[in-house]
Amino acid sequence: MPVSLHHIVIDAHDLLGLARFWAEVLGWKILSVREREVVVGEHETASVGLCFMPVTDRKVVKNRLHLDLTSSPEEREAEIDRILSLGATRVEIGQTGEESWTVLADPEGNEFCVVRPKTTLIT
Incomplete structure (x- = not known):
């Protein structure tokens, strides 16, 4: 196995x-x-x-591995707001503003993304 x-x-x-x-x-x-x-x-x-x-030790560099979270397209912004209210923060890592994801960090600074749902990736 x-x-x-x-x-x-x-x-x-x-x-x-x-x-x-x-x-x-x-x-x-x-x-x-x-x-x-x-x-x-x-x-x-x-x-x-x-x-x-x-x-x-303290976290000093960007994670080499991060989690990608998703929700329905209609709930995405509300979910980002909910996660921010739980203690996450927005993180700038060089985004252009055109990305299909939002970069956040948990209360200890570990980056993660809220990405568009997979259904929106189908062309």
Whole structure:
């Protein structure tokens, strides 16, 4: 059997705080809280979750890997506003304003994008 994706691991200073942020953003729940690991997922048997692990160093460069989130075209701007109200911030990484995505960062500075839905990519 080939390997499968289990968790996406995110380094964090405030494990529970960052886990709560992402659980709220995604409509997921906190599945496990341990001293050095907090896991969130859609439900207990979900195939993929986010795992938050402690780190002591500061984030100083753009992420090499980031999450792309999407919603329906009609709800996209409202979802961006909702995510901002949860503690995200807008990030400028050289966008021209013509992109089909919006770059945000979570409360610890990890970049992620809210992209147009895949249905809008079909020509």
